[in-house]
Amino acid sequence: MGVYIFYLFGTGLIATSIVAILMKNPVHSVLSVVSSFFFLAGIYAGLSMQFLAVIQILVYAGAIMVLFIFIIMLFDLQKSEYSKDRFLWRDLVPLALILITAAGFISAISRSESIKNYVANAKLPSNFGSVSAVSFEFFGTSNSVGRFSFLFEVISILLLSAIVGAVVLAKRKL
Amino acid sequence: MVELIIWTIIKILFILFFVTLPLAGVLTVVDRRESSMIQDRIGPNRANLSGDVWDLSKRWRFLGLLHLLADGIKMIFKEDYSIKSGNRWIHTFAPILAFFPGLVILSIIPFGGNVTVFGSSTNLQIASFDSGMLLAFAFSSIAVYGITLAGWSSNNKFSLLGGVRATSQMLSYEVVLGLTLMGIFMIYGTLELNTIVQGQQSLKVDGTPDLLFGFLPKWGIFLQPFAMLLYVAAATAETKRAPFDVPEAESELVSGFFTEYGSMKMGMFLFAEYAEVVIFSMIFTTLFLGGYHVPYLYDSGFILPFGWGSLSINPTLVGFIQMLTFLLKVIIVAWGHLVIRWTLPRFRYDQVLRLGWKMLLPLALANIIITAIVLSFI
Amino acid sequence: MFKIFLMSTTESLSKSLDLTTTYLPIVMMIVVALIVAFGMLALSIFAGPKYPSKAKEYPFECGWLLDSKDTKRKHSIKFYMVAIMFLIFDLEIVFMYPWAITFRQIGLVSLVEMFIFLSILVVGYIYVWKKGILEWD
Numbered sequence: 001m002g003v004y005i006f007y008l009f010g011t012g013l014i015a016t017s018i019v020a021i022l023m024k025n026p027v028h029s030v031l032s033v034v035s036s037f038f039f040l041a042g043i044y045a046g047l048s049m050q051f052l053a054v055i056q057i058l059v060y061a062g063a064i065m066v067l068f069i070f071i072i073m074l075f076d077l078q079k080s081e082y083s084k085d086r087f088l089w090r091d092l093v094p095l096a097l098i099l100i101t102a103a104g105f106i107s108a109i110s111r112s113e114s115i116k117n118y119v120a121n122a123k124l125p126s127n128f129g130s131v132s133a134v135s136f137e138f139f140g141t142s143n144s145v146g147r148f149s150f151l152f153e154v155i156s157i158l159l160l161s162a163i164v165g166a167v168v169l170a171k172r173k174l
Numbered sequence: 175m176v177e178l179i180i181w182t183i184i185k186i187l188f189i190l191f192f193v194t195l196p197l198a199g200v201l202t203v204v205d206r207r208e209s210s211m212i213q214d215r216i217g218p219n220r221a222n223l224s225g226d227v228w229d230l231s232k233r234w235r236f237l238g239l240l241h242l243l244a245d246g247i248k249m250i251f252k253e254d255y256s257i258k259s260g261n262r263w264i265h266t267f268a269p270i271l272a273f274f275p276g277l278v279i280l281s282i283i284p285f286g287g288n289v290t291v292f293g294s295s296t297n298l299q300i301a302s303f304d305s306g307m308l309l310a311f312a313f314s315s316i317a318v319y320g321i322t323l324a325g326w327s328s329n330n331k332f333s334l335l336g337g338v339r340a341t342s343q344m345l346s347y348e349v350v351l352g353l354t355l356m357g358i359f360m361i362y363g364t365l366e367l368n369t370i371v372q373g374q375q376s377l378k379v380d381g382t383p384d385l386l387f388g389f390l391p392k393w394g395i396f397l398q399p400f401a402m403l404l405y406v407a408a409a410t411a412e413t414k415r416a417p418f419d420v421p422e423a424e425s426e427l428v429s430g431f432f433t434e435y436g437s438m439k440m441g442m443f444l445f446a447e448y449a450e451v452v453i454f455s456m457i458f459t460t461l462f463l464g465g466y467h468v469p470y471l472y473d474s475g476f477i478l479p480f481g482w483g484s485l486s487i488n489p490t491l492v493g494f495i496q497m498l499t500f501l502l503k504v505i506i507v508a509w510g511h512l513v514i515r516w517t518l519p520r521f522r523y524d525q526v527l528r529l530g531w532k533m534l535l536p537l538a539l540a541n542i543i544i545t546a547i548v549l550s551f552i
Numbered sequence: 553m554f555k556i557f558l559m560s561t562t563e564s565l566s567k568s569l570d571l572t573t574t575y576l577p578i579v580m581m582i583v584v585a586l587i588v589a590f591g592m593l594a595l596s597i598f599a600g601p602k603y604p605s606k607a608k609e610y611p612f613e614c615g616w617l618l619d620s621k622d623t624k625r626k627h628s629i630k631f632y633m634v635a636i637m638f639l640i641f642d643l644e645i646v647f648m649y650p651w652a653i654t655f656r657q658i659g660l661v662s663l664v665e666m667f668i669f670l671s672i673l674v675v676g677y678i679y680v681w682k683k684g685i686l687e688w689d
Contacts, residue, residue, distance in 0.1 A: 054308040062315025063642045067635045073326050130304045135650030139662035156672040163676040166636040167683050182577045186584050254600045255608045270589040277585035281578050301577035342631045345638035352645040359652040438596025524688035531686045
């Protein structure tokens with residue numbers, strides 16, 4: 001069951017991503033990327049990571065891409081300013097390189113005995129992927145600090161620097 | 175598996191075609207009738223079934239409710255023109271993006287307790303989803319696209335300004351919306367709506383009712399009264415209804431982001447607004463008004479406080495009573511929401527954003543901090 | 553080879569949760585909602601009459617200019633700032649949901665962690681406020 005969900009959504013993800021590159025109109029590209037995020041959320045859901053799946057839609061599709069759309073609207077691109085890139089045969093060279101590298105990685109991973117053993121012996125907790133499981137990793141349990149507690153605090157500094165950066169962009173001074 | 179699919183189809187058909195869409199339709203008429211009553215006018219009352227009867231009092235008018243039908247038919251059979259200058263594809267599909275995400279939220283709302291029909295038992299909730307409320311937030315943030323793209327693709331100054339205004343208003347209030355509900359999530363310890371509803375009125379381990387001060391059910395409205403006020407304000411702004419209807423402010427922007435829309439496409443934007451009102455009422459009922467619970471009615475029957483006695487009722491009957499209670503509560507909340515619209519004057523756009531960012535946001539944060547401190551010392 | 557690997561990984565992950573009972577109803581709901589939305593759109597496109605005319609093709613404008621050239625003029629940067637601020641605060645809130653639902657189980661540890669997190673962000677909020685980003689004038 002899980003593997004078919006992966007194939008279904010994976011195909012959709014690749015297709016929409018390719019469409020996003022090929023579209024001339026930036027708004028069409030953004031919409032295509034948004035639908036690719038839905039497919040990605042589907043893959044997450046198929047892997048039982050339902051919190052991540054919802055967050056993928058909530059943050060990426062619902063917030064970040066809205067910002068993209070907003071910027072495109074505010075920049076006011078005319079049709080004459082759309083990308084004029086045309087397909088060239090030499091564009092296939094990097095594509096081929098990427099595909100060969102990816103194939104190498106995939107075959108290396110799938111041949112690796114240690115990964116295979118890890119996968120075979122992997123035991124998932126019964127609440128894997130739920131919101132509370134994520135929470136215990138971040139905030140620990142009643143008598144211990146969680147695995148990612150420190151990283152969680154660092155994220156706030158990252159967000160703070162993002163705030164400062166946005167203000168500097170708008171105001172040109174600190 | 176088959177049982178699950180059949181139940182799901184029944185539940186979807188019921189909640190969508192027998193509750194949400196009809197209620198949203200009726201609200202469009204009720205909105206106009208209520209405004210006319212508040213403003214001392216007569217309002218729409220002429221649509222009738224009896225044809226050309228001279229005496230008005232003998233026409234079958236059903237309180238003006240037939241205007242719902244008349245409006246629907248009119249919208250469908252109007253000319254569907256489309257502009258040539260904007261982006262036609264996006265212009266055509268934007269109403270769908272604005273309309274469908276709201277309906278998806280219905281899938282996580284519990285609209286009744288556990289019922290057993292023909293030996294098959296089910297919870298009256300389409301999907302029990304662990305991150306339930308997050309799904310609602312996610313899909314309501316998808317609805318922003320419909321509004322933005324409608325404004326952008328119309329190639330019209332009013333539409334674009336309305337779309338930009340609507341987007342930044344909806345984004346601002348999404349932040350507040352999430353923060354206001356945090357207290358509820360903290361108290362009931364889950365994002366799954368059915369669990370929240372059950373947490374609001376439950377029995378203790380020893381079988382006695384779990385009540386506040388011995389008589390109040392532990393509904394969200396009693397535990398988080400302040401969050402409730404903030405939530406009503408934020409949700410009203412999120413649905414873009416007066417007093418927060420600056421994106422489609424008729425006096426400034428013609429009709430905002432859907433200025434360039436006609437026929438049922440415009441109808442979808444209007445209808446989406448009323449469907450959002452219904453869904454807002456459902457979520458409000460679920461989180462703050464005990465969902466489908468009747469006060470003091472538990473799975474096995476009534477257990478009154480202060481030891482005033484108890485009455486046992488058939489569990490399936492309880493399930494149906496709870497379903498009707500939920501619908502009644504939703505209708506009352508939706509009606510109250512319409513009253514808000516017609517009794518408060520519109521904010522200016524800067525006031526809307528200032529209210530969101532400078533008042534509701536700090537207040538919601540303060541509410542979370544106070545709730546956290548209180549909860550950790552109880 | 554790869555398929556077997558993929559099968560074993562995905563199956564071991566998807567086993568921990570019964571996929572059908574959770575997601576199938578939601579997927580059905582999405583499908584039904586889309587059918588309703590497309591149905592309404594199709595009704596409006598096919599049911600109505602078509603009387604095309606030159607005047608209907610122009611965007612609506614008060615008064616005299618039929619073909620306005622500058623419909624997509626530049627907008628205030630304030631709108632853009634609101635979107636960025638939304639993004640940052642939305643990310644902050646996303647971290648608060650897991651905290652909120654396990655708060656009563658974890659207790660004081662998570663309270664302290666969240667207070668540190670929030671106080672750093674409140675500094676940012678005050679900074680934005682003082683810089684006048686939230687002003688709209």
